[in-house]
Amino acid sequence: MALTASTYRISRCSSRSLFRRIALLSPLTLVVFLTGCLSQKMYIDPALPKVEYAELVSTGEKHSVQVFFEFQSKGSLNANATQQLKPRVLADIKKSGLFTSVSEAADPTNAGYKLFITINNVPVDKNAVSKGVGTGLTFGLVGTMVTDGYTCKASYQRPEIAPIEKNYTHAIYTTIGNADGPKGLPPLKPQEAVFQMVDGFTLNILNDLRKDSAL
Amino acid sequence: MKMLKFWFAACVSVCVFFLSGCSATAPNYQTSNDNIQALSAIPGQKVAVGAIEYGPKGHALNSLSIRGGSFNSPINDSWAAYVQGALESELTASGRFDANSTIKVSGTLLENDLDGASFSTGTAHISVRFVVERNGQKVYDQVVTVDNQWDSSMIGAVAIPAARRNYIATISVLIGKLFRDEEFERALR
Numbered sequence: 001m002a003l004t005a006s007t008y009r010i011s012r013c014s015s016r017s018l019f020r021r022i023a024l025l026s027p028l029t030l031v032v033f034l035t036g037c038l039s040q041k042m043y044i045d046p047a048l049p050k051v052e053y054a055e056l057v058s059t060g061e062k063h064s065v066q067v068f069f070e071f072q073s074k075g076s077l078n079a080n081a082t083q084q085l086k087p088r089v090l091a092d093i094k095k096s097g098l099f100t101s102v103s104e105a106a107d108p109t110n111a112g113y114k115l116f117i118t119i120n121n122v123p124v125d126k127n128a129v130s131k132g133v134g135t136g137l138t139f140g141l142v143g144t145m146v147t148d149g150y151t152c153k154a155s156y157q158r159p160e161i162a163p164i165e166k167n168y169t170h171a172i173y174t175t176i177g178n179a180d181g182p183k184g185l186p187p188l189k190p191q192e193a194v195f196q197m198v199d200g201f202t203l204n205i206l207n208d209l210r211k212d213s214a215l
Numbered sequence: 216m217k218m219l220k221f222w223f224a225a226c227v228s229v230c231v232f233f234l235s236g237c238s239a240t241a242p243n244y245q246t247s248n249d250n251i252q253a254l255s256a257i258p259g260q261k262v263a264v265g266a267i268e269y270g271p272k273g274h275a276l277n278s279l280s281i282r283g284g285s286f287n288s289p290i291n292d293s294w295a296a297y298v299q300g301a302l303e304s305e306l307t308a309s310g311r312f313d314a315n316s317t318i319k320v321s322g323t324l325l326e327n328d329l330d331g332a333s334f335s336t337g338t339a340h341i342s343v344r345f346v347v348e349r350n351g352q353k354v355y356d357q358v359v360t361v362d363n364q365w366d367s368s369m370i371g372a373v374a375i376p377a378a379r380r381n382y383i384a385t386i387s388v389l390i391g392k393l394f395r396d397e398e399f400e401r402a403l404r
Contacts, residue, residue, distance in 0.1 A: 068308065070248045076365070076384035082245040106310030116248045155252075 009019035042193035043185040044200070045171035051203035056096045059213045063158075064101040064112045067093055072120040081121075085198055089117060092202040098215045117152065119201060124149040124171065145179045148172045152201040157211050166208055170197050237284045243362045244301040246386060247387045253394040254309045259403040261313035262306055265321030267299040267343065276324055279379045281331040282371055295324040298343060301386050305394075317350050320401065325358065331378025337367040339378075339385040345393055347402040355402035361389045 049144075069089045071081040086104065093115070094102045124147040152168040172193050175181045188196065209215045251321040269276060277294055283292040302320060306312035326342035341364050347355035351377040367375045393399055 013265060066395065067403050068246065068251055070245065073380060075245050076363075076381055077387040078380050079242040079245040079383045080380065086245075104308070106308065117247050142313055155248075181232070 013215055030097055031196045039177065040190065041181055041187035042190055043173040043175075043181045043187060044196050045173065045191055046181075046185065048170050048200045049204060050200075051207045053095060053097075053203070056098055056203070056210060058098050058215055060215065062098065062100045062215075063111065064103070064107065065099045065113045065115050066095070066106060066115045067102055067104055068114065070116075070118045072118060075120055078121070085119075085194070086196055088198050089202055092199055093206065096206050098204070098206055098210065100178060112157070114157040115205075116155040116156075116157070117199070117202065117205065118154075120151045120153075120207060122149040122151060126199070144177060145173055145175045145181065148174065150201075152205070153159060154201075154205040158214070164209060164212055164214055166205055168201055168204055170200060171206055172197055222290050238287065239281075240287045240289050240373075241297065241379065241383055242295065243289060243401045244304050244383065244386070247391060249303050249362060250387065250391045250394055251309045253391060254305060254311060255363075257394070257400045257403050260318055261311050261316045262403060263314050263316040263319040264299060264306065264312065265319045266350075267295045267302070267322045267324055269295050270323045270325040270344070272325070276327040279327070279329045279382070281329065281403075283339070283373050284375065286329065286379060286382070294327050298322070298324060298386055298389070301309070302390055305390055319348050321346050326360070329378060329382045331367060331369050331374055334369040334374075335367055337365045337374065337378045337381060338383045339363045341385055341389050343389060345399070347399065355399055357396065357398060359393050359396070361385055361388060363388060363393060 069082065069086045071078050071085055075080070090102055090104060093099065099113075148171065150170040150172070151198050152166075153169065154166040154168075155163050156166075157163045173185070175187075175196055176189075182186055206215065222326050240353070272356060277288070277292070279297065288294045288297040299322075302322075323344040323346075324342075325344055326340055328338070328340040330339070331337045340360075342360040343360045344357060346353060363381060364380045365377055367377060
């Protein structure tokens, strides 16, 4: 078999030098290719009251409503997350049955009934990135748990009546690699956890507006 | 010497892993609740939206990149068109848009910068001259400028999404600044 120039050069390397190179390159290669495989589990903080759809019984006349939803990261508009989570919020509000119709577009039938919901992802762990890198470099042996904080601000506006404002807080815990999650909380997949956080906020807003006899 | 070459190659590999980006298209603009509430507080008629044109710097303003990867507008590959679309979205969501209105907002994109290269702070700088015409008469002509900054990172996987997200947020802040301008408010009344 004919040897190419490069294979010939390699064949001339001492086996010791070659093994040293492989030994040095392997961790780097593994870091690059395997870090995405580290297990990630999320846990929903239990502090926000659990509201069931069955509790959402209207206390007054039903109206149509225009819903405005915005997801922020550290107080700034996060267009991607807003786009992904808006359908979930609209579906939750429709499912509640507290409005005759629910839309995100301006509609004459809304007659001035507007519900603004803003969720803001705020940092709780300031060194979350460095903790995550540490976990990645040890292939998950040194696990990490980080906390994502969320605040939610809602404003329900009706014609000629002062708006009703509501504020809530929530948290999602994420473990990466070999770390224990909060005791007593079931692990969830990332999308499931984020949806539960959004559902929790939305149903609490609706329930509290209902208790205020606004719905 | 061989070890030196090896370490150079390894460092380059690590840098590529941590710093590199790739071409990306921005998400569709999403309206801001604060902007809609600010606009809703302004009494007056509905408004049409004219074109946002490129200023003296021309289509060079269209070229944004983050750590070697281009960042493109989803509307005709034009950031001027994206700003125009954002303005129209905010007006539409607040029930204040009418393509046939005698009041028209148009503009000129003067500055458009995005810098996500720094390991510590990312920055965006956008400047637009907005003009409001009522029955063809100019009633508002102001340059609105926003300088935004955010925490960046050495790690590309953190810094690049942050730069993309915060650039779009900068456009949202720009439009909010226009809606909160008392002269703009007077022009719409």
